[in-house]
Amino acid sequence: MYRYVARRLAEGVVTLLALSLLVFGSVHLTGSPEYFLIRGSEDVTPEIYAMVRKQLGLDKPFIVQYYIFLKRVVTKLDFGQSTYHQRSVRTMMMERIPNTLQLAGAGLLLGILLGVPLGILSAVKRDSIFDKAGKLFAVAGMAAPQFWLAIMLILLFGATLKWLPTYGKGDLSNLVLPALSLGLSLAAAYMRLARSSMLEVLDSEYVRFARIKGLRERQVIWKHAARNAVNPLLTFGGLSLAGLLNGSIVVEVIFAWPGVGRLMLEGVVQRNFPLVEGTILVSAFFFIVTSFIVDVLYGYADPRIRVG
Numbered sequence: 001m002y003r004y005v006a007r008r009l010a011e012g013v014v015t016l017l018a019l020s021l022l023v024f025g026s027v028h029l030t031g032s033p034e035y036f037l038i039r040g041s042e043d044v045t046p047e048i049y050a051m052v053r054k055q056l057g058l059d060k061p062f063i064v065q066y067y068i069f070l071k072r073v074v075t076k077l078d079f080g081q082s083t084y085h086q087r088s089v090r091t092m093m094m095e096r097i098p099n100t101l102q103l104a105g106a107g108l109l110l111g112i113l114l115g116v117p118l119g120i121l122s123a124v125k126r127d128s129i130f131d132k133a134g135k136l137f138a139v140a141g142m143a144a145p146q147f148w149l150a151i152m153l154i155l156l157f158g159a160t161l162k163w164l165p166t167y168g169k170g171d172l173s174n175l176v177l178p179a180l181s182l183g184l185s186l187a188a189a190y191m192r193l194a195r196s197s198m199l200e201v202l203d204s205e206y207v208r209f210a211r212i213k214g215l216r217e218r219q220v221i222w223k224h225a226a227r228n229a230v231n232p233l234l235t236f237g238g239l240s241l242a243g244l245l246n247g248s249i250v251v252e253v254i255f256a257w258p259g260v261g262r263l264m265l266e267g268v269v270q271r272n273f274p275l276v277e278g279t280i281l282v283s284a285f286f287f288i289v290t291s292f293i294v295d296v297l298y299g300y301a302d303p304r305i306r307v308g
Helices: 002-028 034-038 046-056 062-076 089-124 129-143 146-160 173-202 205-212 217-228 230-247 249-254 260-269 273-301
Strands: none
Touching: 002 062, 002 273, 089 129, 089 173, 089 230, 089 249, 089 260, 089 273, 129 173, 146 173, 146 249, 173 217, 173 230, 173 249, 230 273, 249 260, 260 273
16 A cells, blocks of 8 residues: 555656646747836837846746746746746645635535435435436436536525625625536536446445345445445546646636636736646645555545455
8 A cells, every 4th residue: 555655656747747738838939028017118119028038037948947947946836937927836825725715615515415315315216206306306417517506606696685695705695606606517517427436336246135124224324335336436426636726716806816727817817837837736725645645545435446
């Protein structure tokens, strides 16, 4: 198990290094940010452009720029200064990360609390009205685009009923609609996965044997079936959390939620190299760490798949 954990850690570090090179190169292919920073200014000469490039460190060869960037990140966890805001990228991200964690955590919690019980109930009550309603919810939830769902929630609860605020971050009421936008789509996926996993376990031999022994149905479902059906849910839970941390850009923009996703989009629009690189690498770090934790928990949840 220890060798497996060490190997997964090494793979994560290599993946992060490769991604840093890919992101650094891709961002620099979009063009130089000095044209964005001083566009519209009068009497801009080539000498001024050259001076700005030197101040930003863009006059050095690409490999030298990447080495300086990587050394600064590894030794000091410093992603540089935002070329647009003239602030430390690390400081800006530390201000936004708690907001993204709050939104992603609320969406994941809602998805689990709503989707998993519906999936288990749908599997236990196979082909009943509950099963049909659950499958309809799953199909509708996974088919509805997230931006459309967010707009519908704003129109219903914000514009029509005026029950909830529709933008910004204030008290918990500001969190409800963004969390619903993320959680409902996730609940549909959880429902389908929980249902299929439970159906497979309920048809297994050891569940039939438990029923033959005379165990109560509730004990059969929760102690034997649900426990063995949790592995796919555990894997999907970790990956979905990482996906929410990285993929909530649309929701953050629609609801003006001050998170990392919205900060990343601002960096792209502003051609802000340090900000884009920092937000993408932090998002990748979250994904790799979450995947690593899921792999380790997977081994402890099911002794059959532990690696010696």
